[in-house]
Amino acid sequence: MAEEHVAPPVRRGLGGWLLIAMPYIWLLIFFLAPFLIVFKISLSQVAIAIPPYVPTFDLSEGWQAFADGLSELSLENYVWLTEDALYWRSYLSSVTIAAVSTFLTLLIGYPIAYAMARAPQALRPTLLMLVILPFWTSFLIRVYAWIGILKNEGLLNQLLLSLGLIDEPLVILNTNIAVYIGIVYSYLPFLVLPLYASLERLDGSLLEAAEDLGCPPWKAFWKITVPLSLPGIIAGCFLVFIPAVGEFVIPDLLGGSNTLMIGKTLWVEFFNNRDWPVSSAVAVILLLILVIPIVLFQNQQQKMSEKEG
Amino acid sequence: MTRGPTWFNVTSLVVGFSFLYLPIVLLVIYSFNDSRLVTVWGGFSTRWYASLLENDQLLDAAWVTLRVAFTSACIATVLGTLAALVLVRSGRFVGRSLFSGMIFAPLVMPEVILGLSLLLLFVSMDQARGFWTVMLAHTTFAMCYVAVVVQSRLVGFDKSMEEAAEDLGCPPVKTFFLITLPIILPGVIAGWMLAFTLSLDDLVIASFTTGPGATTLPMKIYSQVRLGVTPEINAVCTLLVGVVTIGVIAASIVTKRQQVQRERDERAAFGADG
Numbered sequence: 415m416a417e418e419h420v421a422p423p424v425r426r427g428l429g430g431w432l433l434i435a436m437p438y439i440w441l442l443i444f445f446l447a448p449f450l451i452v453f454k455i456s457l458s459q460v461a462i463a464i465p466p467y468v469p470t471f472d473l474s475e476g477w478q479a480f481a482d483g484l485s486e487l488s489l490e491n492y493v494w495l496t497e498d499a500l501y502w503r504s505y506l507s508s509v510t511i512a513a514v515s516t517f518l519t520l521l522i523g524y525p526i527a528y529a530m531a532r533a534p535q536a537l538r539p540t541l542l543m544l545v546i547l548p549f550w551t552s553f554l555i556r557v558y559a560w561i562g563i564l565k566n567e568g569l570l571n572q573l574l575l576s577l578g579l580i581d582e583p584l585v586i587l588n589t590n591i592a593v594y595i596g597i598v599y600s601y602l603p604f605l606v607l608p609l610y611a612s613l614e615r616l617d618g619s620l621l622e623a624a625e626d627l628g629c630p631p632w633k634a635f636w637k638i639t640v641p642l643s644l645p646g647i648i649a650g651c652f653l654v655f656i657p658a659v660g661e662f663v664i665p666d667l668l669g670g671s672n673t674l675m676i677g678k679t680l681w682v683e684f685f686n687n688r689d690w691p692v693s694s695a696v697a698v699i700l701l702l703i704l705v706i707p708i709v710l711f712q713n714q715q716q717k718m719s720e721k722e723g
Numbered sequence: 724m725t726r727g728p729t730w731f732n733v734t735s736l737v738v739g740f741s742f743l744y745l746p747i748v749l750l751v752i753y754s755f756n757d758s759r760l761v762t763v764w765g766g767f768s769t770r771w772y773a774s775l776l777e778n779d780q781l782l783d784a785a786w787v788t789l790r791v792a793f794t795s796a797c798i799a800t801v802l803g804t805l806a807a808l809v810l811v812r813s814g815r816f817v818g819r820s821l822f823s824g825m826i827f828a829p830l831v832m833p834e835v836i837l838g839l840s841l842l843l844l845f846v847s848m849d850q851a852r853g854f855w856t857v858m859l860a861h862t863t864f865a866m867c868y869v870a871v872v873v874q875s876r877l878v879g880f881d882k883s884m885e886e887a888a889e890d891l892g893c894p895p896v897k898t899f900f901l902i903t904l905p906i907i908l909p910g911v912i913a914g915w916m917l918a919f920t921l922s923l924d925d926l927v928i929a930s931f932t933t934g935p936g937a938t939t940l941p942m943k944i945y946s947q948v949r950l951g952v953t954p955e956i957n958a959v960c961t962l963l964v965g966v967v968t969i970g971v972i973a974a975s976i977v978t979k980r981q982q983v984q985r986e987r988d989e990r991a992a993f994g995a996d997g
Contacts, residue, residue: 429895434813434822437806437866441825444863448840451847465846522742525735532732541736543975548743550917550971552924554941554948555960559746562753562952569749602743653831660833662927667948677835684839684931694843697836708831712824 449701456694457487467691491695501679501696505703508676511590511665512658515597516605519654520647522598523605527646528639530606531613542610549603557596557667564592564668588670596664601657605650612646613639645718652711656704676700747964754957771958781959784943791854791929791939792922795861799918802862803869804911810870811877829867837864838931845932852934860932861922868921869914876910909978916974920967 458467469483495501530541548556563569564587571583586592616639624634640647662677669675676696684693754772758765775781806826813819829837841860845852884906888898904911926941933939940959947956 430813433805434809434816437802437809437870438818438822440802440863440866441806441822444841444844444859445825445829448844451843452836452840455843470847522739525731526739529732529735529739532729533736544740545743547968547971548747550920550967551747551964552920552941552960552967554924554926554944555750555963556746558944558948558952558956558960559750561948562957563746563749565952599742599746656831657833660835662833662835663945677833680835680839690843693839697839700833701836704831704833708828711831712827715827 452694452697454487455691456491456698457489458691458694459486459488459490460689460691465690466688491691492699494692495695495699500674501676501699504674504676504679505699507674508659508661509703511593511597511675512655512661515594515601515658516651516655518594519598519601519605520651523602523609523650524647526602527606527609527613530610531616538614545603545606545610553600554663556600557663560592560596560599560668561587564595587668588673590669590673592668593665593673593675596668597654597658597661600664601654604653608649608653609643609646612643612649616642645714648714649711649718652707652714656707656711659704660700750957751961751964754954754961756954756957759954771954772962774955775958775962778955780938781940781943784938784940787854787937788923788940791858791861791937792919795858795865795922796915796918798858798862799865799869800911800915803866803914803918804873804907806866806870807873807877810874811880826867826870829864830871834925834927835931838928841928842931852932853937856932856934857929857937857939860928861918861925864928865918865921868917869911872914872917873907873910876907880906909981912974912978916970920970923963923967 455467458469460466461468469486526545530538530545533541561568565571566583566585566587568587570586571580574580575583586595620638620642621634624638625631629637660677661675662681665673665675665678666681669678680693680696680700683689683696753764755767755769756764757768757770806822810823810826838860841856841863842852845856845859850856880903884902885898888902889895893901924941925939926945929939930942930945933942940963944956944959947953
């Protein structure tokens with residue numbers, strides 16, 4: 415996704431600078447500045463006021479007030495985060511749940527991408543369309559659809575009971591299993607697409623050569639197909655893992671009260687406890703955790719597009 | 724690497740696509756269920772669709788959502804297209820890596836962080852929250868998606884026609900509207916549609932940045948879903964899925980046809996009949 419095709423430096427008139435300035439300034443105001451504000455508020459204290467934190471900075475009150483405000487900022491919220499087990503357990507279980515679901519998505523997504531790449535040429539655009547289409551339909555609706563299926567009296571249990579495979583309904587909804595199902599289901603297209611792209615490019619003659627030389631198909635798969643599709647695997651896994659760590663809707667609707675995920679913890683802290691400073695601190699730490707995979711992902715994308723270009 | 728279908732490949736596709744589509748198909752089927760008990764089939768009925776029309780709250784929310792989605796998609800398309808042009812065409816400039824970082828980060832950033840940070844921005848600007856704040860928030864993350872979609876169109880772009888126009892003395896802005904834009908138009912349209920549906924679907928960012936009087940449809944759906952599955956919600960969801968599906972398929976047919984037409988035109992123009 416992050417393709418870098420840097421053109422050589424060009425001479426720029428006023429128009430050229432204006433072209434850069436418009437989206438640039440928009441992103442500085444609405445993307446970068448908000449993060450600085452989150453960071454600042456994570457150092458503030460909760461208060462019963464509007465907005466519900468102190469200090470608030472108002473430059474009209476002069477520099478002295480500003481300096482006083484600065485001295486009121488503290489790392490207290492971060493200390494609080496490390497003391498309360500709820501938070502670090504939420505982070506840990508978010509990362510674990512995201513990692514396990516990424517692995518499961520890969521297990522399910524690989525055969526699909528593989529079969530798509532091997533389907534007759536004429537069929538491929540349709541298959542591609544079929545993978546992309548669910549991506550366009552609402553996330554919320556797709557998660558919601560699973561509630562009716564996984565409930566105790568839901569369609570899955572009805573089916574299994576009528577087939578006589580089980581004697582009493584399975585409890586799936588409101589457990590971590592439902593969260594895994596939800597994440598795998600929602601993020602599957604994100605993994606299949608980059609994987610399909612790299613599998614489709616794979617040179618079939620390599621496999622034929624291996625076969626001619628007497629290499630059994632499974633071995634050729636491990637030695638040739640998997641290594642060559644590795645960029646697609648990595649890109650797809652990042653695209654699933656990173657957003658899944660901060661997921662809110664899936665653990666909230668499908669998970670139970672003991673499903674800990676940091677996105678849900680942040681939401682509760684913000685909307686139920688109205689503790690803006692602590693939720694900001696939660697967000698800052700989450701961001702720090704995600705910076706590593708995000709940077710790795712961008713580097714990998716850059717390397718891939720350089721190889722192509 | 725076409726090798727004919729093996730049973731393994733066919734099974735993967737059938738199982739994979741059933742997994743992707745079965746939940747949505749079941750949701751659609753059960754929206755026509757006459758019974759109030761969502762998972763017990765009580766015969767075919769469209770009564771839940773009829774009752775939607777009387778649900779003023781839901782209709783209000785739908786109207787707010789459509790307005791937000793339309794406005795934010797339009798602004799995001801303009802900004803995103805500009806951003807794509809900058810990424811592909813502007814060469815190196817100071818702060819370029821920050822710029823591309825800001826374009827790509829929102830694509831993977833958890834929505835709770837985006838929502839929280841934008842809310843805190845609006846609060847610190849003393850901005851009353853409602854329609855406009857949700858719209859600005861949606862514009863910001865949607866423009867990044869538009870930029871990526873348009874960029875992929877721009878990368879495989881033959882610059883010779885643009886260069887020809889400029890050599891003939893056509894000013895850059897005119898060249899853009901007469902040559903560049905028509906060629907990247909499929910990407911721009913796809914970007915607009917993506918921005919529109921992203922805004923239509925968004926729950927988390929809207930929940931953070933909204934204010935009184937600006938409840939969007941996903942927020943309404945979410946608050947009802949928390950109380951349990953109801954056939955009425957199934958009906959709303961079916962309508963949404965239907966609209967989006969028809970839109971996406973129609974758009975892909977139109978762009979396909981345009982592409983064929985364009986190729987035919989180009990061949991005619993260059994006098995090389997295939």
